[in-house]
Amino acid sequence: MENSSKQRLWIWLLLAISLSLNLYGITRGLPNGDQDWANDSIAPLGPLVYAKSMLYQEPWSSKYPPFHYMVLTLLYAPYAVYLYVTGDLTAPTAHYPYGLRDPQFALMILTLIARVASALMGTGIVLVSYLTVKLLYGRVAGLISGFLLATSCAVIYYSHNANIDVPQLFWISLALYSFVCLLNTYETRHYVLLGIFSAFAIGTKDSAYALFPGLAISLIWFHIRHEQATSERHRWLSALFHRKLLYGFCTFVIALILVFNIPFNWQGFVEHVQFHLGRTVRVSGVIKQSASIVQGDLTLIGRYLFYFSQAGGLPAFLLLVVGFLYCLARFPQKSWPLVIPIVTYYLFFLRATGTSHLRYGLPVYLILTWQAGKLASDLMVSKKIPRLLSTAAVLLILVYSGLYGLSLDLLLLRDSRYAAERWMEQNIPGGAVIAALRPEYSLPRFPVGAKVRHVNNDRRYEIVGDVESEWDDYVVVDISLPGRIKHMPKIYRLLHERGFCPIASFKTEPPLFSSDVFHAVNPNIVVFQHNHQPALCIEVPDVQENHSAREGRLLAGAQ
Secondary structure: OHHHHHHHHHHHHHHHHHHHHHHOOOOOOOOOOOOOOOOOOOOOOHHHHHHHHHHOOOOOOOOOOOHHHHHHHHHHHHHHHHHHHOOOEOOOOOOOOOOEOOHHHHHHHHHHHHHHHHHHHHHHHHHHHHHHHHHHOOHHHHHHHHHHHHOOHHHHHHHOOOOOHHHHHHHHHHHHHHHHHHHHHOOHHHHHHHHHHHHHHHHHOHHHHHHHHHHHHHHHHHHHHHHHHHOOOOOHHHHHOOHHHHHHHHHHHHHHHHHHOOOOOHHHHHHHHHHHHHHOOOOOHHHHOOOOHHHHHHHHHHHHHHHHHHHHOHHHHHHHHHHHHHHHHHOHHHHHHHHHHHHHHHHHHHOOOOOOOHHHHHHHHHHHHHHHHHHHHHHHHOOOOOHHHHHHHHHHHHHHHHHHHHHHHHHHHOOHHHHHHHHHHHHOOOOOEEEEEOOHHHOOOOOOOOEEEEEOOOOOOOOOOOOOOOOOOEEEEEOOOHHHHHOHHHHHHHHHHOOEEEEEEEOOOOOOOOOOOOOOOOOOEEEEEEOOOHHHOOOOOOOOOOOHHHHHHHHOOOO
């Protein structure tokens, strides 16, 4: 009984650490009208648009599948009812202020609801992973792998955001847990749960589809072997059409049909599929630019390994790599069924999509932490290494991982945009016209009374749009976007030719254990002013300097 109490205490401590890291700084950049400081955030308006289309039976299509929109719509509902009952929402409209009496506050609450949902799901991933690894490799391995996930700056960052990456990973973790349970017991309910959670994962973000061919191959192989060992019917064909497999498959299909609302939203579903056939199902840009396919694959794999080193810090990354090889060699029966989904995910998504980002690799990172946990737990009880030395080494890796994750939280609250906002409040006069170079999620909030023009530029970030001294007093730009780093000299030159010079630059010094990985955190904000007073211009940075290291870090969080 005492041992069981200690186990529960460790689990609760792990979950408390995870939830604290996910919630710390959750109000970053709020209130901010209907904007958010995260790329591809679906808050605050996405779920409301989805709810409206369902109520009025309008075709609905989006870049992402509808399931997380459904989840957030349900979470929004009580607050929306409260707004209506109290009179804070009257005559809803499609444009700001959307019929809200206090739009800044109401939209902030909606965004916080979406962010807290991600934070809870991020902690849910840690719990489900602990349970999965406990089944695979033991309790201690589960605690260590859970801690590596809880303190990963990738999980922490996306748990702060109202986008769909952590929700997708949550459903993937539940699907993988069901798969591991299934291989232990072969109970019907695990086949059904695997089908449901797989559909939820794909219904949250399409890329999850690439994992499940590998899971299906592993599942069918082990299912046939189990049936042949336990049944008098030894034919593989009869095992293939066993009712348990059919239950799981039918549940998966029905859940997908319901999630995408195919009978009543066929047009939106077709538009969604066509969008991804044109955008996702192609060849990685890294492979296209390489001299050979082999070189391209090696470069792409190397890039994702670099991203993983950024996700949890170098010590944790080494534990991940060695742990993967260790478990594959030492525990092949438990490990290779999880390797096949990694292979299909690489072939059908990571290799097939045009761009590469850290968040795309999160399902692989999740599985790698499991093997890292097993290696660390075995090191701590190994008789070949002095226990004090091995335990100290593991603890040092975990401490570093914890400080690395915490540094992201500290950076969230010291985001450079806060300093830029204070400076603009004090130095930009009321009525000034500010040209704000998109994307909007990477920009600070602007002073009340300023006239802000959001300016588009081309996809390569080479051109500064229609910025002109005839009507713009200031230009505000995030100069640290990955594409802009390459073209920084050109941006400065073009703005100089149009009569603007830099007068202020904002970039917070990262903490000691730096996780300055994501460009949407702590961007380099530069303010340009029309050159009425040249003496005010600050010194132009050495735009020819080597930015490759910074660009490489930012590529990890480029979306």
